[in-house]
Amino acid sequence: QVQLVESGGGSVQAGDSLNLSCTVSGGSFSTYAMGWFRAVPGEEREFVASISWSGNTVYYTDSVKGRFTISRDNAKNTVTLQMNSLKIEDTAVYYCAADQEYGNPRRPYMYQYWGQGTQVTVSS
Secondary structure, three states, X not given: OOEEEEEOOEEEEOXXXXXXXXXXXXXXXXXXXXXXXXXXXXXXXEEEEEEOOOOOOEEEOHHHOOOEEEEEEOOOOEEEEEEOOOOHHHOEEEEEEEEOOOOOOOOHHHXXXXXXXXXXXXXX
């Protein structure tokens, strides 16, 4: 059974940084494309960033470009999301997801496995 566990969320002030981690167990992490999504109550899950299985291809939603960096360590079965210059509008529950079928990385329904999420709260 594939399990994803996120960590690193918290409450920070605008302009601060957080580093989210997602550790995958029970599967073949090095073959998964990985993504980060976020959700706020009443809204659909939003794509944040993705990284290919090799780490060579990354995508970001426009609102986080230049501030967030996604990376992976296949030896540690971990994908991270470094978030700098956080804004109030970054407040959400952040989820990591794994895709073993290499679909459109921006579409949440393309991912087969999901973590439980970690809360990020940014205040002024």
